[in-house]
Amino acid sequence: SGYTDYQAETATIAQGVVESNHAGYTGSGFVNYDNALGSYVEFQVSAAATGPQSLTLRFANGTTIDRPMSVSVNGTASTRSFPGTGAWTTWNEVTLTATLNAGANTVRATATTANGGPNLDRLRVSGPGDTQKPTA
Ligand code: GCU
DSSP: OEEEEEEGGGSEEESEEEEOOSTTOSTTOEEEEOSSTTOEEEEEEEESSSEEEEEEEEEEOOSSSOOOEEEEETTEEEEEOOOOOSSTTOOEEEEEEEEEOSEEEEEEEEEOSTTOOOEEEEEEEEETTSOOOOOO
């Protein structure tokens, strides 16, 4: 099995901006969520087959306050903590498991507090249906 990366900076962004002023991101930057409830990043994820896959969000939170987000997969949501990482240049990962459909899927990460989301680098989708890609 392998994985596919979806960069936040090329996803659909509602109430957020693409930035690159904090090192350690992959791709060309990251999304700085507006400090607003309901701000979100939405990824269009393609799966080769129906089945469980790991969804790993890579993020930084340079505050000491959690930035919880509701992560929905094809409209079914669950909330995850995105705690402080110690610095805006320190990136950690949160992983959840979800069953994806063969073909197109929508994964949206929405801030549940007025602080907005953390800075979001990417979504990595890994599972048996994926094609191996080079590491980054
Ligand atoms: C700082 C930081 C941003 C971050 C923001 C926030 O401005 O430089 O990258 O997104 O704080 O608190 O959301």
